[in-house]
Amino acid sequence: MMSRRALGNWYLVHKWTSLVCTALLLLLCVTGLPLIFYEEIDQLTGRHPEAAALPDGTPPVLLDRIVATARAAHPGDLVLYLGFDAHAPLVGVTTAPSYQPASADFHSQTFDARTGERLAVPPFNEGVMWVFYKLHTDLYAGLPGKLFLGFMGLLFVVALVSGVVVYGPFMRKLEFGTVRADRSRRLKWLDLHNLIGVATLAWALVVGATGVINTLSTPILGLWQRGQLAEMTAPYRDRPLPATLASIDRVLATAATAAPGMAPAFVAFPGTPYSSRHHYAVFMHGDTPLTARLLKPVLVDAETGALTASRELPWYVTALLVSQPLHFGDYGGLPLKVLWALLDLATIVVLASGLYLWLVKRRRPAGREARIAAAIPGEVPAE
Incomplete structure (x- = not known):
């Protein structure tokens, strides 16, 4: 006692x-x-984009076309990320003046993946919900x-x-x-x-x-970038950004072959913190409540569109990814x-x-x- x-x-x-x-x-x-x-709040307030009603099986447009449209909307911007909605045929494109911009300099655009139409979506970093976040x-x-x-x-x-x-x-x-x-x-x-x-x-x-x-997300991701990502991209460390980038549609086809049964969650373009100067990093996820939260990075040569490396994320990043849905119960x-x-x-x-x-x-x-x-x-x- x-x-x-x-x-x-x-x-x-x-x-x-x-x-x-x-x-x-x-x-x-x-x-x-x-x-x-x-x-649910975004849907009620009209901040959640809605894809148009089209016949089932309507094929998506080329992602290269969507990326070109996003770039044309902000001349001089660099394309940083391409994101995919797991529940709707929507594609998000993030551009900015530099590869490591301040949060206020990001430009986010949302497109219907089947038509390539840009949807009117309020900026994510505005409004009451952004203040709460x-x-x-x-x-x-x-x-x-x-x-x-x-x-x-x-x-x-x-x-x-x-x-x-x-x-x-x-x-x-x-x-x-x-x-x-x-x-x-x-x-x-x-x-x-x-x-x-x-x-x-x-x-x-x-x-x-x-x-x-979750509060340790920045140090955890930094550890992954300096560790596993640096190892996978080491042979390309001194290579400059390619003058011409490979087709994003070809890059995703390569990633799908490297990670069968998985779908892309987002793509980090060359030069961003989650890739390298010579790679696209395609982060794939599964389709179950658990595997949908777990990511597998696939590195694709930004010039040729060929697969260069793919590994399971280390345990500390997996712990971070699992902790996020447990924290919010979503x-x-x-x-x-x-x-x-x-x-x-x-x-x-x-x-x-x-x-x-x-x-x-x-x-x-x-x-x-x-x-x-x-x-x-x-x-x-x-x-």
Whole structure:
């Protein structure tokens, strides 16, 4: 049995880790709630592009034509990425004045893959949902903001674990799920805080841990770029950008042969951070809820359109890719999103009630406070 002193130390760990991260966690829970339904919100607000109704089997136009149209819309821009919608015949083209532009310099265009028609789609980096996204991912502070949120997420995980350690002895004399509604308001909220916290523990641990992993996306991808990608492109390191690029349609045909049964998720053009100066990098994915999130890079010679290398991504990138759908709950359709939203709301109650309990406790007389604090590790306070 754990000593009273040890339990007291765990209580202090739970108290201070919770207090430090609560305000930021409340912000993340509030901003994360609409992000769970970002697809549905985009459809309701008209921000999600809709492909025209055409007969089944209508063949797609050449992607080279779509790329040429996108380039003509912004003369002087370089084509950086080509993205594919997994659920609709849509193609997105991203251009910019340089290969590593500021986020404000990107130009994104969406096309119907069957007709080549450019669709009127609001810029992705505008509107209320973009504000929620930036607050949730980096607080408008770039990599330092991501790492700061990651540290807050780590404190949240520690607070959850320490809370479980404290919860057992504290509730030793009560049946699980007891809420003493007939006692003081503070005691009632203490019981609700403990009950909801334990009931949502597994989900909160998953979301907290995957959130920490997501904040490390930039270092993780940088590690892959300096490691595996550098190895695959090493023989071409000193080659310049080709004067003429191979047909993008031919490049995708090569990638499809190298990764049978998979479909392209996006293509990184030569010169971008996810390829090399002499390669297209085609990132392929599967068609199941899990494999649709996992990518396999296929490197294609940008001049000849021939296959040069293809490897499975290392475990740390796979961990990042798996953590993203687990964090937002967007891999199981609307029912799972609703469940994620309900659990998010429950977590908001836990965080807010914890803050309330601390504020109320600070206003109590010193003698009474000492008695209650002494009771927390092993006894139920008598109020």
